[in-house]
Amino acid sequence: MVRERIFEEMAQAVIDGLPDKARALAHDAIQAGIDPLEAIERGFKAGMDVVGDGFAKGELFIPDLMMSGEAMKAAIAALEPELMKRKQQRQVLGRVVIGTVQGDIHEIGKTLVATMLAASGFEVHDLGVDVSPQRFVDMVRQVDANVVGLSALLTTTLLNQETVILTLKEAGLRDKVKVIVGGVPASPEWAEEIGADGYAENATEAVEVVKRMVGV
Amino acid sequence: MRPAILDRLASGQVLIADGATGTMLQSAGLPTGVPGEAWVLDRPEQILALHRAYLEAGSQLILTTTFGGSRARLAKAGLDHQVEAINRRAAELARQAAGDEAYVGGDIGPTGEMMQPLGKLTYETAVEFFAEQARALAAGGVDVIYIETMSDLNEARAAVQGAQQACDLPVFCTFSFDTRGRTNMGVRPSQAAQTMAALGVAAVGANCGHAPEEVLEILPQMREAAPEAYLIAKPNAGIPRMVQRQVVYDATPERMAELARQYVELGARIVGACCGSSPAHISAIAAAIHGERGS
Ligand code: B12
Numbered sequence: 292m293v294r295e296r297i298f299e300e301m302a303q304a305v306i307d308g309l310p311d312k313a314r315a316l317a318h319d320a321i322q323a324g325i326d327p328l329e330a331i332e333r334g335f336k337a338g339m340d341v342v343g344d345g346f347a348k349g350e351l352f353i354p355d356l357m358m359s360g361e362a363m364k365a366a367i368a369a370l371e372p373e374l375m376k377r378k379q380q381r382q383v384l385g386r387v388v389i390g391t392v393q394g395d396i397h398e399i400g401k402t403l404v405a406t407m408l409a410a411s412g413f414e415v416h417d418l419g420v421d422v423s424p425q426r427f428v429d430m431v432r433q434v435d436a437n438v439v440g441l442s443a444l445l446t447t448t449l450l451n452q453e454t455v456i457l458t459l460k461e462a463g464l465r466d467k468v469k470v471i472v473g474g475v476p477a478s479p480e481w482a483e484e485i486g487a488d489g490y491a492e493n494a495t496e497a498v499e500v501v502k503r504m505v506g507v
Numbered sequence: 508m509r510p511a512i513l514d515r516l517a518s519g520q521v522l523i524a525d526g527a528t529g530t531m532l533q534s535a536g537l538p539t540g541v542p543g544e545a546w547v548l549d550r551p552e553q554i555l556a557l558h559r560a561y562l563e564a565g566s567q568l569i570l571t572t573t574f575g576g577s578r579a580r581l582a583k584a585g586l587d588h589q590v591e592a593i594n595r596r597a598a599e600l601a602r603q604a605a606g607d608e609a610y611v612g613g614d615i616g617p618t619g620e621m622m623q624p625l626g627k628l629t630y631e632t633a634v635e636f637f638a639e640q641a642r643a644l645a646a647g648g649v650d651v652i653y654i655e656t657m658s659d660l661n662e663a664r665a666a667v668q669g670a671q672q673a674c675d676l677p678v679f680c681t682f683s684f685d686t687r688g689r690t691n692m693g694v695r696p697s698q699a700a701q702t703m704a705a706l707g708v709a710a711v712g713a714n715c716g717h718a719p720e721e722v723l724e725i726l727p728q729m730r731e732a733a734p735e736a737y738l739i740a741k742p743n744a745g746i747p748r749m750v751q752r753q754v755v756y757d758a759t760p761e762r763m764a765e766l767a768r769q770y771v772e773l774g775a776r777i778v779g780a781c782c783g784s785s786p787a788h789i790s791a792i793a794a795a796i797h798g799e800r801g802s
Pocket residue numbers: 353394395396397398399400401403404439440441442443444445446447471472473474475476490491492493494495497528529530539540541542543574575616617618619620656683685691715716717743745746747782783
């Protein structure tokens with residue numbers, strides 16, 4: 292009973308985008324002996340799902356998603372020591388390398404996708420913006436990534452998504468990693484044309500597609 | 508000699524603005540990753556040619572190539588030691604092309620940074636950046652400070668305040684309503700118009716954004732919230748998509764012209780176009796509004 296109420300409060304703290312509240316609730320949970328994994332899954336993450344849904348429906352906007360992402364991060368950081376102590380690892384769904392392609396400095400959408408993937412349980416390596424094909428390839432190799440996400444917001448940089456795919460091929464890594472592309476000028480047809488494995492229109496959809504890619 | 512821009516607007520005439528700068532310069536050979544502002548000092552003849560193409564197409568208000576001319580944006584291209592020089596020279600180039608008849612808007616775009624609390628940029632620093640840019644634009648001879656593509660209300664506020672600190676020129680401000688009728692930061696047209704008008708902004712409106720049809724819904728909301736402000740419609744020519752390696756824009760010059768007429772019916776007094784448009788779009792818009800040859 293009490294636990295249910297704490298989970299609800301956790302979800303609400305994420306929905307309201309309150310990092311301090313989320314952190315405090317995480318500490319309370321540890322005090323009360325609540326399993327930190329359960330706190331994440333049934334508490335905080337449930338809130339993130341609501342926010343992601345609202346964003347996809349156009350009811351919530353970037354600031355909402357960003358503040359909720361901050362609250363989620365604060366909660367996970369606070370629970371981490373306890374997770375370590377219990378030798379529990381939140382199950383990592385997969386390792387994702389993400390970035391905005393070379394010549395393109397649009398970062399807001401890419402960062403949102405990264406935040407949502409991290410909040411959903413992926414280990415995310417965000418390379419930032421204006422990322423060269425070689426840096427994508429190096430990082431994919433270094434972390435043994437399952438998925439690489441390529442963002443491009445300019446028609447002129449869209450072609451660089453294909454360059455990354457070709458560079459992955461040359462490096463012999465294409466079969467080891469799934470490629471998902473996104474950004475305003477991209478489309479499902481474009482993804483197919485350049486031989487990507489998937490496309491998503493927004494951050495919420497990106498999580499679903501990436502989950503499917505790693506088979507969860 | 509032209510009357511002051513606000514007097515001209517007060518006469519009820521519609522002013523034709525220009526179209527895209529960034530995407531046009533890119534098709535003129537500006538390499539990917541190099542901002543258009545770099546050409547202001549390096550390839551001024553290209554900037555002049557673009558201004559002239561729009562003026563010939565019928566633009567009566569052209570914007571300087573300084574959308575990314577704030578210190579924050581120029582720093583990303585390693586050009587932040589030239590903030591003054593680039594903005595001032597861009598204004599001089601536009602003035603040179605416009606002569607005495609056409610108006611020049613000193614273009615100011617977003618910093619590209621998130622403001623506190625979402626990001627690191629403080630309100631005070633933003634005001635300083637915008638004031639610095641506006642000062643150089645005013646020194647170069649613009650008629651109006653023209654802020655565009657805003658999505659964060661706070662950043663727009665900082666831009667207006669910076670412009671007002673820097674000079675006595677009128678200030679216009681338009682937003683990009685690209686997310687279901689709101690900006691991507693969730694700002695509604697009515698909120699934007701009301702806030703800007705209260706700060707003394709003379710003209711408000713929508714630029715860039717999503718489909719140009721959506722501006723038909725936006726203008727009445729702005730009108731109602733700020734009846735005293737002039738309305739601006741400068742949408743993009745649709746969202747570009749790559750289909751078989753060809754850039755496809757869904758809004759043709761004819762379609763943009765048809766929409767322009769409707770914007771004017773809804774009260775718009777400045778009409779132009781944004782990303783994806785070309786002098787051909789402006790020419791069609793000018794013909795639709797002023798008849799075959801511009802007035
Ligand atoms: C904000 C913005 C900027 C800011 C960027 C600030 C920053 N730090 O990121 C600034 C002002 C710096 C900027 C600069 C420019 N911009 Co700009 N910009 C925009 C704008 C208005 C919004 C983009 C945005 O952040 N949207 C909000 C986020 C949440 O949405 P999103 O990016 O689409 O991301 C979502 C999905 O696309 C998807 N997604 C995104 N990435 C990925 C990746 C993966 C793997 C997946 C699965 C999904 C995915 O999920 C995201 C979340 O839901 C768009 C217009 C628009 N409607 O998109 C133009 C736009 C992208 N810009 C445009 C242009 C032309 C430019 C400039 C060339 C302008 C200029 N003259 O300087 C420069 C280019 C600079 C460069 N080299 O990159 C054009 C591009 C036209 C084209 N197709 O070529 C656009 C489309 C405007 C238009 N209507 O035509 N811009």
